[in-house]
Amino acid sequence: MESACSFLLLLILLVFSHLSCFNGEVIFEERFDDGWESRWVKSDWKRSEGTAGSFKHTAGKWAGDPDDKGIQTYPDARHYAISAKIPEFNNKDRTLVLQYSIKLEQDIECGGGYIKLLSGYVNQKKFSADTPYSVMFGPDICGTDKKKLHVIISYQGQNYPIKKDLTCETDKLTHVYTLIIRPDASYSILIDNREREYGSLYTDWDILPPRKIKDFKAKKPKDWDDREYIDDPDATKPEGYDYIPAEIPDPKAKKPDDWDEEDDGIWKAPKIPNPAYKGPWKAKKIKNPNYKGKWKTPWVDNPEFEDDPNLYVFKPLKYVGIEVWQVKAGSVYDNVLVCDDPEYAQEVAEETWGRNREMEKEAFEEAEKKRRAEEEEEAERARQEGERRRRDRDRDRRYHDKDRMRERLRRRHRPHDDYDDYHDEL
Secondary structure (H helix, E strand, O other), X not given: OHHHXXXXXXHHHHHHHHHHHOOOOEEEEEOOOOOHHHOEEEOOOOOOOOOEOEEEEEOOOOOOXXXXXXXXXXXXXXXXXXXXXXXXXXXXXXXXXXXXXEEEOOOOOEEEOOEEEEEOOOOHHHOOOOOOOXXXXXXXXXXXXXEEEEEEEEEOOEEEEOOOOOEOOOOOOEEEEEEEEOOOOEEEEEEOOEEEEEEEHHHHOOOOOOOEEEOOOOOOOOOOOOOOEEEOOOOOOOOOHXXXXXXXXXXXXXXXXXXXXXXXXXXXXXXXXXXXXXXOOOOOEEEOOOOOOOOOOOEXXXXXXXXXXXXXXXXXXXXXXXEEEEOOOOEEEEEEEEEOOHHHHHHHHHHHHHHHHHHHHHHHHHHHHHHHHHHHHHHHHHHHHHHHHHHHHHHHHHHHHHHHHHHHHHHHHHHHHHHHHHHHHO
């Protein structure tokens, strides 16, 4: 009894210590448990055209935990739009963390798997691709060439994509995408809790003019010595160096026995390269004591740059939304998180994706094994059917050949039969 109480006390202390370490704020967290439909609104966009998709509550075809469900796009070749209202979040002087997981379990062929944060008022029933957003983040795949990871942010009503060429995951397993934007305008992008990219809003987006620009009016100073090595001034050419021939007679050569000087002329040994010849003399190189390095165009302050200390600040965020087009449906969104603490986001990722990833991988491999077996069975059935049809064609061809042979024999004997009948009549 005493040991049980001690264990319970230790558990309570661990829980409280964990809570005390979390000083951030969870703005919105959606794990798509029962009742999720009361928090999300499906848009009617494209419904009148018959191309509006929907979402179903499922863990997908293979899952580490079948009870850990998300929302999956369906059916194929549709526009999918759904959004949830979140408590208003102003990220001034605060870190913004946007995180979610997605499983592209279909052969997506062409389509998006990103998510959006929206500011201002949004008519959720009319939420569409034209609805202004503050952040768009996530994968976008089309064919084998486009495997892009979008990071698009809005500034003063205009959307700016990241300049870096970022790639997303393309397998059929669940992956966690995390975007972190800090008050110093730095950012980090994580995939599966590992940092894949980092930098600054100042340099990796063309939002503001650059702080520094190259001074193309500048010219290299006349006394700038950019020769890293120079000839050794103390080096001297060895005496007689210029008289060393490049070729010499082959000392091993012998005049042929049948050589006739009257007919063939005076015999001369063929020439071979002179091993003592080192080419034109050059002084050895030494390091230049006056070397200043390669001259580069200097950077100067950009007169067009005007700093905005609130570059990282968005209009108050009020909604999170999914708005994508997919040729083949089947993407499972889950574990949507908006908060201001990257460590908490990391814990959520480990608690959800990290806990299930190995089991999901095993389930996927088992499903792939079953799929390959079914394909092999189908291929074998097709092979056997093809073989049967070939045998039938061969049999029919033999029958037709026999019929043609009988007809030829009948025609061949018919004139003789007529001749015999004629003689009988006579």
